[in-house]
Structures are given as C-alpha cells and as structure tokens.
Amino acid sequence: MLAFTLRRAIQAIGVMIAVGIISFSMFRFAGDPVNQIVSIDTSAAERANIRASLGLDDPVLVQFTRYLVNAAQFKFGVSYQFRLPVADLLKERMPATLELATCATILAMIFGILMGVYCALRRDTLLAKLFQAVSLIGISLPTFLIGILLIYLFAVTLGWLPSFGRGDVVPIGWWTTGLLTLSGLKALILPSITLGLFQMTLIMRLVRAEMLEVLRTDYIRFARARGLTTRAIHFGHALKNTLVPVITVAGLQFGSVIAFAIITETVFQWPGMGLLFVQAVQNVDIPIMAAYLIMVSLIFVTINLVVDILYTVVDPRLRATVGHTT
Amino acid sequence: MSNAAVPHQTSSSVPDAGWLRRALASDVFYSFRRSRLTMVAAAVTLLLFLLAIAAPLLAVQNPFDPAQLQLMNSRIEPLWTAEGQSPFLLGTDEQGRDVFSAILYGLRISLTVGVLGVVFSGALGILLGLVAGYFGGAIDSLIMRIADVQLTFPAILIALLVNGVAKSVFGNRLDAMSTLAVLVFAIGLSFWVQYARTVRGSVMVEKNKDYVAAAQLIGLPAHVIMLRHVLPNTMGPILVIATINLALAIITEATLSFLGAGMPDTMPSLGTLIRIGNNYLFSGEWWIVAFPGIALAALILSINLLGDWLRDALNPKLR
Amino acid sequence: MTEPVLSVHNLSVEFVTRHSVLRAIDGISFDIAKGEVLGVVGESGAGKSVTGLAVIGLIDPPGRLSGGEIYLSGLRIDNLPPEEMRRIRGKRIGMIFQDPLTSLNPLYKIGDQLVETIRTHSTLSESAARKRAIDLLAEVGIPAPDKRIDAYPHEFSGGMRQRVVIALAICAEPELIIADEPTTALDVSVQAQIIALIKRLGRDHGTAVMLVTHDMGVIAETSDRVAVMYSGRVAEIGPVRDVVQNPLHPYAKGLMGAIPTLAGNTERLVQIPGSMPRLSAIPPGCSFNPRCAFAFDRCRVERPEPMMHGTQAVACHLYDTPAKVSAA
Numbered sequence: 001m002l003a004f005t006l007r008r009a010i011q012a013i014g015v016m017i018a019v020g021i022i023s024f025s026m027f028r029f030a031g032d033p034v035n036q037i038v039s040i041d042t043s044a045a046e047r048a049n050i051r052a053s054l055g056l057d058d059p060v061l062v063q064f065t066r067y068l069v070n071a072a073q074f075k076f077g078v079s080y081q082f083r084l085p086v087a088d089l090l091k092e093r094m095p096a097t098l099e100l101a102t103c104a105t106i107l108a109m110i111f112g113i114l115m116g117v118y119c120a121l122r123r124d125t126l127l128a129k130l131f132q133a134v135s136l137i138g139i140s141l142p143t144f145l146i147g148i149l150l151i152y153l154f155a156v157t158l159g160w161l162p163s164f165g166r167g168d169v170v171p172i173g174w175w176t177t178g179l180l181t182l183s184g185l186k187a188l189i190l191p192s193i194t195l196g197l198f199q200m201t202l203i204m205r206l207v208r209a210e211m212l213e214v215l216r217t218d219y220i221r222f223a224r225a226r227g228l229t230t231r232a233i234h235f236g237h238a239l240k241n242t243l244v245p246v247i248t249v250a251g252l253q254f255g256s257v258i259a260f261a262i263i264t265e266t267v268f269q270w271p272g273m274g275l276l277f278v279q280a281v282q283n284v285d286i287p288i289m290a291a292y293l294i295m296v297s298l299i300f301v302t303i304n305l306v307v308d309i310l311y312t313v314v315d316p317r318l319r320a321t322v323g324h325t326t
Numbered sequence: 327m328s329n330a331a332v333p334h335q336t337s338s339s340v341p342d343a344g345w346l347r348r349a350l351a352s353d354v355f356y357s358f359r360r361s362r363l364t365m366v367a368a369a370v371t372l373l374l375f376l377l378a379i380a381a382p383l384l385a386v387q388n389p390f391d392p393a394q395l396q397l398m399n400s401r402i403e404p405l406w407t408a409e410g411q412s413p414f415l416l417g418t419d420e421q422g423r424d425v426f427s428a429i430l431y432g433l434r435i436s437l438t439v440g441v442l443g444v445v446f447s448g449a450l451g452i453l454l455g456l457v458a459g460y461f462g463g464a465i466d467s468l469i470m471r472i473a474d475v476q477l478t479f480p481a482i483l484i485a486l487l488v489n490g491v492a493k494s495v496f497g498n499r500l501d502a503m504s505t506l507a508v509l510v511f512a513i514g515l516s517f518w519v520q521y522a523r524t525v526r527g528s529v530m531v532e533k534n535k536d537y538v539a540a541a542q543l544i545g546l547p548a549h550v551i552m553l554r555h556v557l558p559n560t561m562g563p564i565l566v567i568a569t570i571n572l573a574l575a576i577i578t579e580a581t582l583s584f585l586g587a588g589m590p591d592t593m594p595s596l597g598t599l600i601r602i603g604n605n606y607l608f609s610g611e612w613w614i615v616a617f618p619g620i621a622l623a624a625l626i627l628s629i630n631l632l633g634d635w636l637r638d639a640l641n642p643k644l645r
Numbered sequence: 646m647t648e649p650v651l652s653v654h655n656l657s658v659e660f661v662t663r664h665s666v667l668r669a670i671d672g673i674s675f676d677i678a679k680g681e682v683l684g685v686v687g688e689s690g691a692g693k694s695v696t697g698l699a700v701i702g703l704i705d706p707p708g709r710l711s712g713g714e715i716y717l718s719g720l721r722i723d724n725l726p727p728e729e730m731r732r733i734r735g736k737r738i739g740m741i742f743q744d745p746l747t748s749l750n751p752l753y754k755i756g757d758q759l760v761e762t763i764r765t766h767s768t769l770s771e772s773a774a775r776k777r778a779i780d781l782l783a784e785v786g787i788p789a790p791d792k793r794i795d796a797y798p799h800e801f802s803g804g805m806r807q808r809v810v811i812a813l814a815i816c817a818e819p820e821l822i823i824a825d826e827p828t829t830a831l832d833v834s835v836q837a838q839i840i841a842l843i844k845r846l847g848r849d850h851g852t853a854v855m856l857v858t859h860d861m862g863v864i865a866e867t868s869d870r871v872a873v874m875y876s877g878r879v880a881e882i883g884p885v886r887d888v889v890q891n892p893l894h895p896y897a898k899g900l901m902g903a904i905p906t907l908a909g910n911t912e913r914l915v916q917i918p919g920s921m922p923r924l925s926a927i928p929p930g931c932s933f934n935p936r937c938a939f940a941f942d943r944c945r946v947e948r949p950e951p952m953m954h955g956t957q958a959v960a961c962h963l964y965d966t967p968a969k970v971s972a973a
Contacts (some may be wrong), residue, residue, distance in 0.1 A: 015475050026491055136634070141625040142577045142597075144584045145619050148604055156608060163608075191371075218747035225701055225742070226734025226762045226813055236761075237750050244752070259483045266585050267604075281490040281587045289490050293483075300478055 007112070008308050017068075017296040019030045024067045027077065027290040028060075061086035076291035081283050086291045090273055095175045096166055097272030100264070101257045103188055104196035109250055110255075112200040116207025120215065120242075121234055130206065136175055138201035143260065145240040147194040149152060162187045164269035195264040198254055211242045242313075255300035345528025367631035374625050378433040385427035387523035398422065404613050417613040419602065425613060428599055428619050435595035436622070440576040441505060443513030444568050447575070448627050450514055453520025453562070456552050458522065469528070473519040485578050488512035489587050499516055502593035509588055513575045520567050528560040562640045569633035573626045596622040649676035650720050650820050650853035655725075656713035658692075658699050658877075660924075661706075667681065667924040669876040670697045672713065674951070677821065682847055682854040684868030685902050686759065686861055686900070692877040693857040696768050699723075700855070702730040718820060736766040739814030741843075743826040745806035755782075755809050756794035759816060766817040781812040785842060801895035804835035808842065817844060820920040822847070825857045839869055862901060865889055873897045876921055876932040883957030893959040895937045931962070939963055 042050075051057060052120075055066060070076070076086035115135075119128040155163035167183030168178040178184025214220060215238055223233050262274035269275065273292060282290035380639065387394040395639075400422040403409040416425040458469040476484065492508045529552070532538060541551045582588035583597030591598060596618050603615025658670040670692045677683045679795045698704050700715055702722065715723040722733060734740075742748045750758060759778035763769060768859035769777060775794070785808040798806060807827065814822055824843055828836040844867050847854045856867060864871050865885060872882040873894065881894040892898045898916035919936040922928060928935055934944040943962050951958040952965065 018475060026494075041540075136630065137627065140630045141623050142580055142584075144581060145600065145623060148600070148607065148619065149617060152607055152612065153959070184403065218742055218744060221703065221752040222740070222742055223750040224703060224731075224812070225734055225740035226765070227731050227733065227817075228761065228765050229731065232761065232765070237503075237753070240752050241750065255478065256480045257904070259480045262482065262486070263581055263585065277486070278585050278587070281486050281493075281585070284490060284494045285489070286494055289487060293339070293487060296483065304478065 002311065005309055008305055012305050015301050016297060019294060020068050020071060021064070022066050022069070022152055023290040023293050024302055026286055027067065028056075028063065043168075057191055071291075071294055076294070077287040079085075079288050081279070081288075086287045089276060089288065090291060090295060091174065093271060093273045093276050095177060097258060097261050097265070098276060099178060100188065100191055100195060100270060100272060101254065101261055103192040104261075104264075104321070105199065105257055107152070107192055108196040108199035108203055111320055112203025113175060113207055113246070115200075115203040116246075117211060117234075117239065119171075119208040120211035121206065121235045123212075135204050137199040138197050139205075143194060143198060143263045144267050146197055147190070147264060150190045150194060150269070163188050163190070166271055191264050191268045191270055195257060195261055196268065198260065199250070199257060202253065203246060207242060207246050210245055214238045214241045217241075248307055248311055251303060251310070255296070255303050258299055341500075361635055364426075364631060364635040365487040367628040367635075370624055370628040371632060374433060374621070374628070375437065377430055378437050381427075381430035381434050385430050386426050389423045389428040389431050392592075416617045417611075419611075419614045420606065425599075425617050428594060429596070429618055430603070432594050432596040432599050432618060433621060435506070435589055435593065436576050436579055436597070436625070439513065439579040439589075439595065440572050442510040442577070443517070443575040444508055444572050446514030447517035447571065448521050448564065448568055450573045451518035452525050452557070454518065455522035455525025455531060456557070459526035459578050460533065460548060460552055466526070469522065473522055477519050481513075481574065481578055482581055484516040485509075485582055486585070486587055488515055489582060503588055504593050505574065505589060509579055509582060512582070513578050517571050517575065520571070521564060524563045524567060525557075525560050529556050530561075532559055534558045566633060566640060569636055573629040573633060576622075576626055576629070597627075600637065647679065648679075649678050649716075650718055651677040651855065652716040653696075653700065654714045656696070656699060656709060656715060657711045657714060658695050658704055659711040660708045665925060668711070668927075669708070669924060670699065673874070673877070673879045674713075675758045675857055675872050675879060675882055677853040679820075679853055680847065680851045681870065682844065682856055682868045684864030684871040685855060685857045685920070686859060686864050686871060687874035690858060690921060690924070693859075693874055694825050695877075696874075697740070697825045697855060697857050697967055698833060701734055701820075701823055703734075703740075709752045732766075735762060735814075735819070736817040737819050737821065739817070739819040739822045741814045741822065741824040743805075744830045745803055745810050746830065748810050749806060753800055753826050754795050754797055755801075759794070759809075759813060762813055764815050764907075777816070778812075781816055784846075785809070785812045785815075786838075787812075803831055804838065807831060807835075807839050811839075811842060811846070813945040815850070815852075818850060819852065821855065823855045823857070826859070827856070828863060829858070829860070836863070843867070861889075873900060876927055877924070877953060878932065878960060879958075880933065880956060880961070881959045882951070883955075883959075885954050890956075893954055893957055894933075895962050895963070896933050897937050897959075909958050931960075 021309060052163050055063060058066075071107035074087045074090075076090075078084065079089060081084050082089060115131045117130050122128050151163045154161045162183070165187060166178045167185070168181040168182045169178045169184055169188035178188055220233060220238060223237050228237075259274075261270075261272060262278055264270065265272045273295070277292045279285070280292070382388070383628065392596070400418055400420050402418040403567050404425075416429070418424050419428070422543070430499045454469050454473075458466040489508060489512050496508075538551055538555060541555060544630040546554075568629070579588060579595060580597030586601065589595040589598045591602060594602065599618035600615055600622065603611075603618060606612075606614045646756075653676070654674050656670055656674070658667060659670055660667045662667055667740060673692075673696065675683065685696065687693050694707070695704070699710060702725070705711060709917065710723055713723070714721055717733065717737060722730065725733070749755065753761075756775065756778055759781065760771065760774045762772070763774040763777055769776070775912045779790045779794055782794060787793050787805060787808055793801075798809070801809060811827075822843070827843065828839050831839060840863060843854060843856070846852060850953060856864065868885045870883060871885045871888050873880045873888070873892075873896065875896050881888060881892065881897045888897060888902055893903045896917070917936055922935070928945070930941045931937070931940070931944045931949050934940040941962070947962070949960045949962045949965075951960045954964045
C-alpha cells in the first residue's frame, strides 16, 4: 500500500517534470522573456544587459532548474499583456473557475447517475430512449453552441438569467465567491449547465453501460437466484458495483472540467483562468500560457493521485493486491 | 424448429455469391438497414460533403472575396421572413455576406481541416503504434508514457497550446492557409493517442502468431510484415476511431475558431461564422449565428451517429 | 408414493434470435423426490443448465418458456407472477452456480451477503441472522466462521468460496437445490469435498438435489437417478446404477463407454463419432440419428418419445413397446 502510493507519487512528479520541460521550452524558446520587460525602442546593448541579468546566457539546464524552482514557488514571470505577475493574475481568477467547475461537476454527477441508472433498468421505455437521444446530442453538440443556445433562450428571449459575468461576489480572504449573493447564484446557473452537460452525458452513458455490464455478472444472477428483492439487487448490489468505476472516472474528469471551462468561460465572459488563457492564446502571451499549463497539470496530477489512492480504499480487492501487482 | 433455421442456412451457404451479395447479407449491412436513424445520418453526412464540394456552384457569392460583398446588403433577414430579399436564402451578415454561401464555404474549411486532421493524427498514431508494438522495449515505453500523459489532458487544451506556440514562433499574423495548416497540425497532435494504442495492441497480439513468425523466417523485412500483414487486421477499429475522431476534429476546429484561435474572419470556418454571429445575438439578428450553428450540429451529429453504428456493428459485444 | 418435490412436464424453452427461434429445451419431463439426487448429464449445449435456470425462473429474454409445466411440491411455479417467484427463489429452491469466483459480490463481506439473504426470507433480526450465518458457515465447513464472516470473497480460496456459495443457497432450508456444475471450476482435490458436502446436506435436510454436470464420474458417485440429455431432450432417465451398467439409448451407451474404469478391462474407450448438432440445425426425427450406429429409416422421420423399459425410460425407437412413460 505504501509502496504503491510512493510509486504513484514518483510517477506524478515525473509527469510534472515533463510538463515543466514543455512549459519551460514555451517560455524560453517560443517567447522571448526579454520582451516581457523592454519596449520596441530599447537598444541592443540594453537588451543584452537585461538578457544577462535574467540569466538567459546561462546553460539551458541551469535556466531550466531555475524555472522549475520558481514555478514550484508559483513565480511564473510577468504577463506581456497586463504587465503584471502571472501568479497574481491566476490567483485572482482561480476562485471563479473552481466554483464553476465544482458546480458543474455536482450537477453532472447527480443527473448523470440518475439518468444512467434509469436507462439501464428501464431500457426500453420511451423516457430512457429520450435520455439516450439527449445524451447523444450532448456529446455531439460543441459546448459553445450549447452555451449560445442557452443564452439565446434564457437571457435574450426570456430574460430570466444573466448572459455574462459572475454577478456580485463576496471576498473571503483572497478568495472571492459568487455563491453568497443572489446575482452570483443566478449567474452561475447557465455556465454550470453548459459546462456540466458534456460530463453529465458522459457519466450517464458510463453508468448505463457499467450497470448493464454488472447486471449480467454471475454475482447478480446468484443474487437473483437467492430471491433477493429487485430493489436490493438493483440499488444495493448493482449500483454499488457500478459506482466504483464511475466515481473514479468522474473524479478524473474534474481536471478536464477545469480545462473545458476555457470554452464555457469564453462564451459567458466568466472571469476565470480559462478566459485568461484564451486571451493569452489570442494575444500570444506566452508566460500566461506556460503558467496555465503548469497549474492545470498540477490539478490533473493531484486529482489522479488522490483518485488512485481512494480507489484502493473503496475496492477491497485492490487493497489486498496493489502491493504486489503492476 | 428446423424450418425456422432455414433462412440462415441458405444465406450463409450460397457459394460464390459475389462480394456485393456477401456485403448485402453481412451483419454490418444488416444492422445498417435495420437502423433508420443511421441511414438518415449517412444521407445527411453525404449531403453535407456534397454541398461542401459543390460550394462554388451553389453559392450566390464567394464569401472569401471582399470585392463581392456589398455593405448595402448587410443584415438582411432570411428569405421567408417579411424583410427577406432574394437571392439571400438565409439572410446576410454585418458585412453583407450571404449566410448560405458562407455556410457552404465554411463547411469546406471545417471538413478540410477535419479530414486532414484525422489523416494526420491517424498516420502519426498508426506509425507510432506500429513502432511501439513491433520494437517494444525502451521505444515502446517512451511512446506509451507520452500517450498516457497526453491522454489525461483534453485535446482542446493541447490544440490551443500548439496553436499559441505556433503563433508565437511564426509571428502573430499568419495568413489563412498557414492557419489552416497549423490547425491540422494542432489537431493531429491532439488525437494520435487512440490510434497508437489500438495499433500497438493488435501488433502485440499479431506479432506472436505463426504467420508473422513464418514471414520472418522467409526473410521478409519488418516494415513489409507490419504493413502487409499486421496492419490490415487493425483496420476495423481504426475506421471506427477515425469516424468518431472526424467529429471530434471538426468540433475542435470549430471550438478553436470560436475562441478566436482558429480560422480568421477573412476565411471563416463554421466555428468562425458562429463567433461572428454570436456578436449579433443580442441585437436580434439570430440568423447569422443560428444557421451555421445548425449546419455544424447536423454535421457532427450525423458523423457521430455513423461512428456509433459502425462501432456497434463491428463489435456487437459493446452493445 | 408421496408427491415429488420437483415435477417437470413436457417443458420447452426457446430463444428468439434474429434469424430464427432456437429451441434449447424441447419437451422434457422428469421428477425429483424428497431427499433424492437427480444427476443431469450431457455435453455442453445439451440444455442442462437451461433446465436448471428454467426451474428457478431465471430464463431472461430473449429466452422464454414456451410450453410445459413445472410443479414444486404440487404448486405450479412456471406461470407465477415475478414477485411470487422471487419469494420462492432462495427460500424453497436454492441454486449453486459453476464459478464460485464470480458468484459472490466482491464489494460485500460474505457475512453481509448471508445476512441479507437470510433476512429476505425470514423475520430474523440483524443479530439473529448473523448468528444463523455463522452456524451456516460452520455447517458448510468454513473454519473459524465467527471470524471469517467479516471477510471479503477475495480472501477465500476457490473451494472455500464454493462452500460460502452453498451456505447462501441453503440458508432458507430450501426443498430443492439446483447445483449447476458446482465442481467444474474447482481443483480436483477440492471437487470431492464439495460433492460430499452437497450429498451430506441433501441427506441431513431431506433436500432434493438436481445436480447438473458433464462429469459422469460425479454423477455415479452422488446421484440416485440420472437423466442423460441430448440436444434439449432427455434421451434416457433411470436409476444411476442401471443406467451406468446397462445404458439403453445408443448415446448413453457411448457416454458410459467413455468412462474409464479402474479395472481397466475395456479394451479401449469408446468415442462417439461426430458432434452434437447446433440448435439451429437439429435434424428431423431423432436428433441423435446422424451419429447413431443403429439408426434406421424411422429414426430419420419420427421423433421417439420416452418409453419405460424396466426401471429406465428411454427415447429410442429400438425399444419401441406400447407402454408409454407416465409422469410418475
């Protein structure tokens, strides 16, 4: 168990170093860090001075190490566009993204699981077929189209909900939350649905497929042969066995939700990290892009690690075996 | 009992019925015919491809050519509304661009990027998969590690990064054709993993079979064995991945263009058209965004339906 | 004669497929008396397992019962509403499946699975059910049952898991146990223990046992009577000693000839030429006729019905006498 955790942690660090290399290459080679500081009419000699003072003449390995050490302290340099430290920009935007992603994930889990179970158990009913059709549309339609559609319906036509921004936010320390004001909550609805819809369809399809698979297993047949009630079989045995992989996937997907928030945040002009990143790509603001990559990777890797460890806690079989397999 | 079994008997025991007869009697075709939805999806996909190919013949103007656009024709409503004007079937946008023509040409761009992206990612993935599976060892571990890591990141993030870096390296002002190439490259780099994994898997299985050993014994070089003998066995799954990835590639291109990191306004894809149209949603010009949106949704939905059907037909176990 | 625990009359089961309707079971009849072990033997696909599933009411679509009747101690059960049939399953009919590795839910402690089953069929309290579960585990020979009750299935060996499965099957003291290849997935050394256990439980509780297997050795050792199945029909049924020593049906003769004997006085083991027909291509007349050395014209057109011949009932035109078998 400890050896397993340790190995996973080492793998995670390996991934982060790989991401660091990519991020550093972007930072160092795709963008010129000198440009962060100087204007167009700076003389060549001055540029050379700055170059030297930034340590850009040092061996690449030294520069890389310095970059990693800085990144580990969340020092990502200065944004080309805003002339502000990237770390401050990200910190300011992070609460918006995390609140949106969390809301979307919760919505996706609740409705995804409910619909998935229904589709598995009542597979030939009209409603199940409707859910299936909706799920196909949810997977097929690009997120931004769904966002536009929702805006057109609920903001433009009906005027019920705001179409952009976070509403009023309340600061709690350095964190800002929109969960405590009415306008903040209203502003959260459409973006959460937009962002969560894809995850919801994914979870629904997964729950359905997984549950159908579980219902075919021998232990379910044996449970039926023992005369257990349908309810005990479906919502006890089958659901529990279904949810183990589903929760793993949903957990792993949280990282993707944060990354997918890029699109939703753009559609709804949601002031999060994703919007910052898109603006950075549009304006070729390399330090922000490099920093965003590192931040998102860090979230990804952490979630992966946590889910891996949790999985062994949930499934008794793995608790016994992870020590000496793989 | 035996009576009921007769149709099955005859259909499978007629010798030399020809490939067409065999294809028509096959399980794949049977499931195709049985699913009306799939047939509709196939028809829509085909129609959209044809529209894209025949765009210059059907369009009332070339929307990429600023000389053909007239500002006096701007913001005309669709033909069937009171304000509609011929020949602008689906209305016009801010710059007097005919929405229908723009969709036809935009469809071309979207399909071009999608198809080239799939071809590029497929070629890259198949090559890396073959190499990893056949040679094994350190090369295999390296490729599969990269694949594992990449798979945890959504394609759109990778595509955006590749796009941003390319812009930075080549300068911010890329012309439309170079942007298209960058998009294909970005999509290719985002979607190779699934092909590589699939191909690697089958290579590992096939590699140990007798006929490969026999081919090695008679001295066939490795690349011949892989291309002639191993690769054909993986074509079914690859076709399924490619179909589903075509939809994904089109979505990715549209998303990038929508985010302003894809095709420029001067040579718009469907995604670009939606981004432009989105600005007019609040002022009531819904048609500028609605029709490109519908076209994109129809295209992706049809291709996805085809992909789903193909997967089920080739692998009934998954149903 | 007392009423049999299980009485199956002319039972048929069909599977509806895309191309046709396949008849997996085609009009079979047999009885099992209280305390009796009926062995059901045949090749894979002969319909043995389907028979077991049909009796306990677990034939799922596309399969369906298409004819005949099933009686449990006189109560007709083949047409019961699902909820009533559910109450019978586990309480009055216990079932043991082939693979103990997959029969238990891996995420539940075995004690929880036992307690759940016991409480489904009784009004026992949680703690009383737990006590009963420990007793059951002891009865099926699990050492230190009071500790092992809180273990997960993966913590048991295959043989021990099959004992747990048996405990689950008998926890409501059913009148009938259907054991579907209960030893096939186990090591040879464990097989004998499990067989002995099933036999002992049947004797101690007067339970009727339907033992499905393809292993004639197991049948000979355990069963009181044996039914030989071929292509969804009963070819021959009778007391195990008579059928083994004096098989009548040519297929049964072949099957018995294929058992190696310790004495080693047979020159060579007999092999039946050919293989059992697929369900989609069962020949008209007697389904065994293409492989039968004694087949004559009538065998190719007319289907033989089971007829009493001494203690055995046999479905073969070679033994055609007017005395037809009755349900008794």
